[in-house]
Amino acid sequence: xxxxxxxxxxxxxxxxxxxxxxxxxxxxxxxxxxxxxxxxxxxxxxxxxxxxxxxxxxxxxxxxxxxxxxxxxxxxxxxxxxxxxxxxxxxxxxxxxxxxxxxxxxxxxxxxxx
Amino acid sequence: xxxxxxxxxxxxxxxxxxxxxxxxxxxxxxxxxxxxxxxxxxxxxxxxxxxxxxxxxxxxxxxxxxxxxxxxxxxxxxxxxxxxxxxxxxxxxxxxxxxxxxxxxxxxxxxxx
Numbered sequence: 451x452x453x454x455x456x457x458x459x460x461x462x463x464x465x466x467x468x469x470x471x472x473x474x475x476x477x478x479x480x481x482x483x484x485x486x487x488x489x490x491x492x493x494x495x496x497x498x499x500x501x502x503x504x505x506x507x508x509x510x511x512x513x514x515x516x517x518x519x520x521x522x523x524x525x526x527x528x529x530x531x532x533x534x535x536x537x538x539x540x541x542x543x544x545x546x547x548x549x550x551x552x553x554x555x556x557x558x559x560x561x562x563x564x
Numbered sequence: 565x566x567x568x569x570x571x572x573x574x575x576x577x578x579x580x581x582x583x584x585x586x587x588x589x590x591x592x593x594x595x596x597x598x599x600x601x602x603x604x605x606x607x608x609x610x611x612x613x614x615x616x617x618x619x620x621x622x623x624x625x626x627x628x629x630x631x632x633x634x635x636x637x638x639x640x641x642x643x644x645x646x647x648x649x650x651x652x653x654x655x656x657x658x659x660x661x662x663x664x665x666x667x668x669x670x671x672x673x674x675x676x677x
Contacts, residue, residue: 452607452609454607483664483665485665492667492668492669492670493653493665493667493670494667495664495665495666498664506664508664540607540608542608542665549595549596549657549658550596550613550615550657551657552598552610552613553610553665554610555600555607555608555609556607557606557607558607
């Protein structure tokens with residue numbers, strides 16, 4: 451158990467819909483990362499937050515957004531969903547977001563868009 | 565940009581065989597290097613890491629040495645077990661302030677008894 455929790459574990463929805471994925475980092479970790487794992491693209495970084503502020507942005511679509519709240523949990527919002535958004539979404543956390551720091555991953559949310 | 569290249573899988577080995585999974589990287593400067601493992605139906609777990617050249621990371625019988633001259637971080641284990649069956653990901657985090665991980669495509673390992 452990494453100490454990172456993600457809800458829900460599974461999500462099935464229809465095209466055009468909007469969903470929210472939630473992540474609680476390990477106790478004491480200030481930095482949260484979101485990654486998408488799909489069969490064709492592999493593991494791709496989406497976005498990083500540090501203590502409530504956006505720190506880095508990766509291959510995140512404009513239809514996707516995220517935020518980190520004062521209690522440090524984070525939410526990833528996916529809107530106008532398309533079939534191709536079906537994937538595993540992982541959250542990871544680290545203490546300060548510094549290079550070389552270990553990132554601890556949650557169990558993931560499996561999203562299926564029908 | 566930064567990238568990680570791993571050997572293509574799947575890799576199938578008999579129990580107690582020697583394992584090598586090749587990983588090479590392209591990055592500016594000297595990144596930190598990681599191996600993560602994903603067991604079926606689970607998230608990623610850190611297996612080992614190295615943060616500077618010639619460092620050797622080790623855990624659970626797995627080892628990898630950070631080779632600056634060959635830009636490599638190959639994963640090795642002397643005697644694999646059925647329980648090692650999983651997908652292994654090599655990853656890097658550079659030193660330029662961009663700390664998100666860049667992953668290789670993963671190598672699926674199956675160990676048969």
